Amino acid sequence: MSLFPNEAALRLLETRRSVPTSQLAEPAPSDAELARILTIATRVPDHGALSPWRFIVFSGDARHQVGQRLSAVYRLEKQDMSPERLEKFADIMTRVFTYAPLVILIVSSPAPDAKIALLEQELSAGAVAMNLLNASHASGYGAILLTGWAAESRSAAAIYGLAPHEHIAGIVHIGTATDIPADRARPKLADLVTHWTAPE
Numbered sequence: 001m002s003l004f005p006n007e008a009a010l011r012l013l014e015t016r017r018s019v020p021t022s023q024l025a026e027p028a029p030s031d032a033e034l035a036r037i038l039t040i041a042t043r044v045p046d047h048g049a050l051s052p053w054r055f056i057v058f059s060g061d062a063r064h065q066v067g068q069r070l071s072a073v074y075r076l077e078k079q080d081m082s083p084e085r086l087e088k089f090a091d092i093m094t095r096v097f098t099y100a101p102l103v104i105l106i107v108s109s110p111a112p113d114a115k116i117a118l119l120e121q122e123l124s125a126g127a128v129a130m131n132l133l134n135a136s137h138a139s140g141y142g143a144i145l146l147t148g149w150a151a152e153s154r155s156a157a158a159i160y161g162l163a164p165h166e167h168i169a170g171i172v173h174i175g176t177a178t179d180i181p182a183d184r185a186r187p188k189l190a191d192l193v194t195h196w197t198a199p200e
């Protein structure tokens, strides 16, 4: 017996693609839509039911305010860069959370003393990211998962208030797509799938 066969859901999964931040505009999901998207995002395989992830949401002015702080610590962290490059990238950091109207950090927050392997907990955070992208798509919004310095730097992590054992699994930018981007070439299944058979 199937729980919930749904051709429309399959079509939805088949059509999801990332929307570049340059094509993400207002409006963002409403608070109610966002609550539903995030609830769906948490519906993931999670060995030990640890919920080893959490979200930090940036909207409105908070996106500019965090950008100012990111830019300041970027300047401190990258003092070996040439002045021109430093200026260029520090300026980008002021804007890096403002391209889309809504930005969500997925924080991998593994339970420090759990018996479940760290990799399994981090994979669960990856599953959260994927569900978040699909739920955004199903809600009629465009989204993309990005990383980069703002996701990797420990100075940036301090700005978000991460604990030492936490990491950014991804930064998801969400908005209304101004255009439907062309799909990229997808991997050929035949290159990826083998069927194991027992040796003779």
Ligand SMILES: Cc1cc2nc3c(=O)[nH]c(=O)nc-3n(C[C@H](O)[C@H](O)[C@H](O)COP(=O)(O)O)c2cc1C
Residues within 6 Å of the ligand: 016, 017, 018, 019, 144, 145, 146, 147, 148, 169, 170, 184
């Ligand atoms: C963990 C992770 C981090 C990523 N970081 C970036 C990034 O910083 N910049 C980027 O252009 N794409 C990044 N990507 C790729 C995009 O999220 C996306 O997969 C790609 O644009 C292809 O789009 P698709 O989702 O339609 O396949 C990342 C993907 C993953 C899984």
